Amino acid sequence: MNSFDYVRPTTISDAIAAAAAPGAAYLASGTNLLDLMKGGISRPNRLVDVTRLPGLDRIEHLADGGIRIGALVGNADLAHDPDFAKSYPAVAEALLSGASAQLRNAATVGGNLLQRTRCGYFYDTASACNKRQPGTGCDARHGDNRLHAVLGWSEACIATHPSDFCVPLVALDAVVEIEGRNGRREVALEALYCLPGDTPERESELEPGDLIVALRLSGEARGFAAHARYLKVRERTSYAFAVVSAAAGLRIEQGTIRDARLALGGVAPKPWRARSAEKILIGSKLDPASFRHAAKAALADAKPSGDNLFKIELAQRIIVRALTLAAAGTPQRIAALPASPFSSVSRTDSGAIYD
Amino acid sequence: MNLSISLTVNGVRRDVELGDPRVTLLDLLRERLDLPGTKKGCDRGQCGACTVLLDGRRINSCLALAVSHDGADILTIEGVARGDQLHPVQAAFIAHDGFQCGFCTPGQIMSAIGLIHEGQAGDDPERIREGMSGNLCRCGAYAGITDAVLEVQQGLAEADQRRSA
Numbered sequence: 323m324n325s326f327d328y329v330r331p332t333t334i335s336d337a338i339a340a341a342a343a344p345g346a347a348y349l350a351s352g353t354n355l356l357d358l359m360k361g362g363i364s365r366p367n368r369l370v371d372v373t374r375l376p377g378l379d380r381i382e383h384l385a386d387g388g389i390r391i392g393a394l395v396g397n398a399d400l401a402h403d404p405d406f407a408k409s410y411p412a413v414a415e416a417l418l419s420g421a422s423a424q425l426r427n428a429a430t431v432g433g434n435l436l437q438r439t440r441c442g443y444f445y446d447t448a449s450a451c452n453k454r455q456p457g458t459g460c461d462a463r464h465g466d467n468r469l470h471a472v473l474g475w476s477e478a479c480i481a482t483h484p485s486d487f488c489v490p491l492v493a494l495d496a497v498v499e500i501e502g503r504n505g506r507r508e509v510a511l512e513a514l515y516c517l518p519g520d521t522p523e524r525e526s527e528l529e530p531g532d533l534i535v536a537l538r539l540s541g542e543a544r545g546f547a548a549h550a551r552y553l554k555v556r557e558r559t560s561y562a563f564a565v566v567s568a569a570a571g572l573r574i575e576q577g578t579i580r581d582a583r584l585a586l587g588g589v590a591p592k593p594w595r596a597r598s599a600e601k602i603l604i605g606s607k608l609d610p611a612s613f614r615h616a617a618k619a620a621l622a623d624a625k626p627s628g629d630n631l632f633k634i635e636l637a638q639r640i641i642v643r644a645l646t647l648a649a650a651g652t653p654q655r656i657a658a659l660p661a662s663p664f665s666s667v668s669r670t671d672s673g674a675i676y677d
Numbered sequence: 678m679n680l681s682i683s684l685t686v687n688g689v690r691r692d693v694e695l696g697d698p699r700v701t702l703l704d705l706l707r708e709r710l711d712l713p714g715t716k717k718g719c720d721r722g723q724c725g726a727c728t729v730l731l732d733g734r735r736i737n738s739c740l741a742l743a744v745s746h747d748g749a750d751i752l753t754i755e756g757v758a759r760g761d762q763l764h765p766v767q768a769a770f771i772a773h774d775g776f777q778c779g780f781c782t783p784g785q786i787m788s789a790i791g792l793i794h795e796g797q798a799g800d801d802p803e804r805i806r807e808g809m810s811g812n813l814c815r816c817g818a819y820a821g822i823t824d825a826v827l828e829v830q831q832g833l834a835e836a837d838q839r840r841s842a
């Protein structure tokens with residue numbers, strides 16, 4: 323790990339000033355950043371520790387029935403907040419399907435949003451990587467790439483965004499509050515992330531010094547709570563990134579879908595909202611043909627970036643299954659294996675997993 | 678920036694001058710505080726051998742900068758027994774062969790103690806396995822580990838029942 327200056331400001335304005343300098347980085351719990359620094363992949367010359375900033379560790383209820391989550395709220399604390407889990411169950415399930423219990427205890431909401439889009443070649447400093455070192459090429463493009471992106475990728479970068487949490491968040495139109503050198507602004511989470519294009523090193527719209535202070539979900543987004551699931555296929559049952567995941571939320575009236583939300587993880591350089599599929603679902607009946615039609619639309623623009631053609635078919639099957647589970651109703655309790663297709667089905671875990 | 682910190686480690690206050698902000702909580706414990714029970718496995722948050730309780734919650738001490746945790750309360754494997762009396766989780770690991778080579782065991786035990794405190798798994802073996810998935814065991818003692826945690830959970834449940842009876 324390179325050496326760096328460590329500062330721990332006590333106000334947000336001091337933090338922004340300290341982090342606006344070239345080469346500075348914010349440090350929250352550090353579960354992603356320290357890992358990257360140990361590998362020599364990230365080499366900040368200054369760490370601005372935000373963990374003692376006041377007022378960022380609260381979950382607040384908003385007048386519209388929504389919720390405002392401070393950037394320093396822990397992933398585990400949020401997932402186990404009873405009101406949150408009841409109101410936004412797919413988000414809680416996604417949180418609990420990510421990383422390990424130790425990492426969820428340490429990790430913060432704000433940090434999770436800003437974990438790097440990455441792949442094995444990004445981690446391997448002996449490989450060419452346009453994200454790690456712009457202009458050097460992409461060894462993943464013709465390398466071992468079965469887990470890489472099938473949507474939104476470019477010739478410069480085919481890595482995927484690894485977050486589970488962000489997938490239902492973009493489905494539910496989450497908004498981030500950002501403090502920066504020019505004051506406060508709000509950005510839809512989906513719009514926070516950039517596609518790689520020719521500049522894969524730039525992953526978000528954040529400017530130097532910008533600090534995410536909170537994440538908001540609307541009261542309207544609670545309307546999907548009765549029919550919301552997150553489903554995640556992994557190469558091992560627990561403590562692994564998604565090969566493909568899907569968050570599905572439905573509002574159902576008399577057997578007809580009145581509103582639908584769908585987003586995908588593990589397939590793109592950012593959490594991927596599937597709006598064309600949502601349009602097909604709205605007004606449809608709860609039948610497998612509609613779900614398959616929607617799934618096909620969600621992947622219509624997909625193309626393999628390597629040995630990952632299978633992901634296009636797998637994603638469609640995961641969408642159909644996630645919609646089937648959501649239609650059956652959100653379980654009373656999150657399954658023993660959160661978001662896993664191998665979760666046992668019991669009376670408390672309603673919804674047929676095997677269709 | 679002053680790099681002096683104070684921690685409470687296994688109930689004892691420790692004042693440390695770090696000298697360098699790169700020191701992880703893991704290296705502080707092992708190299709400076711003479712507490713090598715916490716193991717360094719992968720040093721990247723993937724294996725769980727370095728698990729300790731920080732303010733009562735299990736974390737990977739390899740991915741925590743010591744300087745960021747000034748004032749924290751740390752519990753390591755050296756602090757869980759009371760004299761010669763083993764912690765119930767330690768005793769259960771012995772009773773159920775929850776280890777072979779023993780390298781991952783301090784992390785497994787700290788993780789199990791954390792899991793039990795979190796109160797999410799109960800006596801469901803599947804929830805226990807899921808809750809322990811951040812701790813790898815290359816000897817493959819997982820079956821014994823699950824049984825050990827299960828036994829401690831069941832003992833706690835019976836104690837609760839006796840209290841409420």
